Structures are given as C-alpha cells and as structure tokens.
Amino acid sequence: MEAGEHLDEPFQHLDDVWSLSTRSMAWERMDNQLPEGAQRIHPARRGHSAAPHLATGRIVCFGGTSDGERTLNDTWILHTRPEVSWERPECAGELPLPRRGHRATVIANGSTYLVVGGYAESSDDTIDEFERQQLGVIAGEPQRSDGGLVGMHALRLTSFTWEAVRVC
Numbered sequence: 669m670e671a672g673e674h675l676d677e678p679f680q681h682l683d684d685v686w687s688l689s690t691r692s693m694a695w696e697r698m699d700n701q702l703p704e705g706a707q708r709i710h711p712a713r714r715g716h717s718a719a720p721h722l723a724t725g726r727i728v729c730f731g732g733t734s735d736g737e738r739t740l741n742d743t744w745i746l747h748t749r750p751e752v753s754w755e756r757p758e759c760a761g762e763l764p765l766p767r768r769g770h771r772a773t774v775i776a777n778g779s780t781y782l783v784v785g786g787y788a789e790s791s792d793d794t795i796d797e798f799e800r801q802q803l804g805v806i807a808g809e810p811q812r813s814d815g816g817l818v819g820m821h822a823l824r825l826t827s828f829t830w831e832a833v834r835v836c
Contacts, residue, residue, distance in 0.1 A: 681712035681735040685746065698752050707724030713740065715786075721778060721825065724811050725749040728774060728781045728825070739766035739788065743823065761830040764821040774825070781823040782833070 685698040716732025727746040733739055741763055745755040770786025820833040 681714050682689035683712035684789055685752075689750075698748070711735065716740070717770055717783060718746075719772045719781060721774045721781075723778050727781070728772070728823070730772060730781070730823075731764070731770060731786070733768045741766040743828070757828040759823065759828045759830055762821070762832045763830045764819070764832075775776055779825050781825055783821045783823070787817075790791045 672816070687696050687698045688694075689696065712735045713732035716729055718727050718729045720727050722786060725748040727748065729744040729746065731740050740777060743759050747753045747755065764783055765788050767783075767786035767788055771781055772781060772783045774781050820835060821830055822833050823830050
C-alpha cells in the first residue's frame with residue numbers, strides 16, 4: 669500500500685509506504701527501510717495510482733494531487749528488492765494529462781502500465797481534443813460535466829515511453 673489520503677482528516681496528503689505480510693498478517697512500514705542518505709520518498713500526494721510489477725518487485729506510481737493541490741502527471745517507481753528505493757524515470761512520448769482518481773494496472777505481459785480515466789484540473793482547460801472524442805467510448809460513459817476523463821494511456825516499462833491508446 670502506497671501513500672494517499674488520511675480519511676479522518678480530509679485532504680491530508682501522505683507519503684508513507686506499507687507492506688502486508690500474508691504469512692504473518694502484519695503490516696510493516698517500508699519507507700523506514702530506505703538506506704541512509706537515500707531519497708525518502710516521492711512527494712506526498714493523494715488520488716494517484718500504484719500498481720505492482722510482480723516479476724521485478726517494482727511498484728509503478730502515477731499522477732494524483734500534490735500537497736499544494738496541483739494535479740500531477742509524474743511517474744515514480746518504487747523498487748522493493750533487493751532493497752527499498754525510489755526512482756523517477758524520465759518518460760517520453762504522449763504523456764497523459766495531469767489527473768487524479770484514475771485507475772491503473774500492469775497488464776499480464778508485465779511490459780505495460782495502463783492508466784484509465786480520472787479527473788483533470790479543469791474540464792475546460794486541460795482536456796485535449798483527442799480525450800474529448802474518447803469520452804463516451806469506454807464502457808459507454810457519456811461526457812461528464814465534472815471533468816471526468818475516459819482516455820486511456822499506456823506506459824511501456826522497457827523504455828518508459830507513454831502513448832495514448834485509441835479505442836475504436
């Protein structure tokens with residue numbers, strides 16, 4: 669489990685990382701395992717996505733809202749082995765719009781991180797024409813007036829290249 673929003677205090681951004689051992693059913697704070705002098709963690713955020721890449725022990729994180737309430741489109745990798753460390757890869761290609769509240773997964777072949785939907789900063793200012801056309805295509809959802817995005821983007825984990833996924 670990776671960072672997020674504290675439910676007792678709405679909109680408090682967190683920057684901690686926890687792991688659940690399914691053997692002992694005990695939680696352990698992972699960010700305490702960072703080597704001395706290592707970057708502690710990516711900036712606190714909420715509304716981001718995090719998905720495991722099981723073959724490599726990495727967790728891919730994207731977007732969300734910063735502590736200053738700015739919507740983000742940055743990508744971070746949490747390495748869980750051989751030791752815990754954070755990496756912010758330089759990504760190329762068609763980066764997704766900054767978004768929060770989206771969903772993501774690493775697809776079965778393990779080479780692609782897929783991001784779907786979410787909310788932009790402002791439905792009028794940050795949705796480009798392609799995403800306007802994509803609204804309503806996935807799962808038959810109509811365009812929403814609340815800034816909801818339905819566009820889909822893929823990050824190639826071998827090259828850290830983003831591309832928009834066109835759905836017909």
